[in-house]
Amino acid sequence: MRKNRHPMNATRQEHFRQLLMSELQIHARHVGEEQARALEIGSDDAGSSDSALRDVIQELALRLGDRESKAVAEIDQALMRMKEGAYGLCVRCGKAIDERRLEAVPTARYDAACQTEIENAKGNSAGPSL
Numbered sequence: 531m532r533k534n535r536h537p538m539n540a541t542r543q544e545h546f547r548q549l550l551m552s553e554l555q556i557h558a559r560h561v562g563e564e565q566a567r568a569l570e571i572g573s574d575d576a577g578s579s580d581s582a583l584r585d586v587i588q589e590l591a592l593r594l595g596d597r598e599s600k601a602v603a604e605i606d607q608a609l610m611r612m613k614e615g616a617y618g619l620c621v622r623c624g625k626a627i628d629e630r631r632l633e634a635v636p637t638a639r640y641d642a643a644c645q646t647e648i649e650n651a652k653g654n655s656a657g658p659s660l
Contacts, residue, residue: 538618542629547612549636554605560598604637611639620644 611617620641
């Protein structure tokens with residue numbers, strides 16, 4: 531196991547840092563938009579007769595905001611692992627995560643084998659997720 535030893539060169543690490551920062555900006559913007567939209571829906575005094583529909587839409591907006599907030603947290607964690615020199619290493623087994631996987635999912639914490647094991651343990655046997 532190669533724990534705490536960075537598996538990629540500085541140029542590749544900078545590439546992934548830029549990728550993460552770009553995603554962070556996009557998600558942070560979405561969080562603000564979704565929360566603003568939820569507040570607009572909640573403060574809408576138009577007197578719509580279908581308040582149940584308004585409640586559903588507001589809940590959806592809040593969930594999207596929560597999903598975006600989680601994405602921002604995952605990006606933040608990936609950047610922290612990068613700062614610690616552990617980015618690109620599986621947090622479970624310590625092996626290098628394939629760079630193709632990191633291109634698809636820059637926040638990946640597990641290599642494909644560990645991700646599959648985790649998903650199978652949870653009953654998601656459809657194969658590794660991205």
